[in-house]
Amino acid sequence: MKKKFLFSILFSMLIYSTEANESLPVDVVSDSMQWDDENRIAFAIGNAEAIQGEKKLSADKLIVHLDKKKSNNEVILIEAIGNVIFETKEEIASGEKAKYDLVENNIIIQDNVKLEKNDNIMVGQLLEMDLETGVSEIKSKEENDRVKARFSSNKEIKDNE
Numbered sequence: 001m002k003k004k005f006l007f008s009i010l011f012s013m014l015i016y017s018t019e020a021n022e023s024l025p026v027d028v029v030s031d032s033m034q035w036d037d038e039n040r041i042a043f044a045i046g047n048a049e050a051i052q053g054e055k056k057l058s059a060d061k062l063i064v065h066l067d068k069k070k071s072n073n074e075v076i077l078i079e080a081i082g083n084v085i086f087e088t089k090e091e092i093a094s095g096e097k098a099k100y101d102l103v104e105n106n107i108i109i110q111d112n113v114k115l116e117k118n119d120n121i122m123v124g125q126l127l128e129m130d131l132e133t134g135v136s137e138i139k140s141k142e143e144n145d146r147v148k149a150r151f152s153s154n155k156e157i158k159d160n161e
Contacts, residue, residue, distance in 0.1 A: 026052045026075045026102075028064055040066040050078050050100075055131075056087045057100055057107075076103050084109060086129075091117045091136075093127055105131045113138060119152030 031046030041063060044050070048062040060082030067074040080086075080098040086107055087093075096111035109127040115136060124138040124147035138147050 023074075024053045026050055026064075026078075028062065030062065040068050042066070048080075052102075054089045057084070057098070058087075059084045059098070077101055088131070091115060091129075093129065093136075095127065107131065110141075120150065122147065122149045124148070 028042065028044050028048070028050050030044035030048035033045070034043040035041075036043070044062040044064065046060065047058075048060065049056060049058045050062055050064065051057075057078060057080055059080035061080070063079040063081070064075055065077040065079075067076045078100040080100065082096065083094075084096060084098045085092065085094045086098060086100070086109065093107075093109050093113065093115045095109035095113040098107055098109040100107040107127075107129050109129075111125060113124050113127040115122045115127055115129075115138060122136075122138045125141040125145065126139040127136065128139075129136045138149075140147055
């Protein structure tokens with residue numbers, strides 16, 4: 001009975017967030033879900049995905065935080081743990097954990113980070129993506145570690161035209 005009730009609450013729950021002055025729903029799908037009503041937190045566990053428009057965040061586990069100050073279901077933060085992949089129309093970023101701040105419109109991905117855009121690749125330990133401006137910064141965690149980037153050349157394409 002409790003499982004059925006929990007499933008019906010989560011299934012029927014529409015979660016909203018603000019993006020560029022318009023509200024888009026955030027659809028969360030996973031193998032199982034738990035809901036903490038007092039703290040307004042949903043736990044999506046196993047093959048978890050959160051999709052909002054053209055953005056998709058997937059991981060082993062997602063922790064979805066709703067705004068406690070509002071009675072609607074506005075998502076303010078999504079934490080991702082394990083095998084994290086964040087996709088936009090133009091980029092794919094991966095790592096082991098992430099914090100996606102839907103209010104500030106940015107995401108921070110940590111541990112074994114890889115960012116791919118077109119044929120360009122950047123790797124490091126910490127990635128900060130400002131989704132409003134499109135600026136991404138990749139860093140190492142240790143002072144002596146370095147980040148790496150591979151930029152593809154369009155020379156082949158130009159030579160063939």
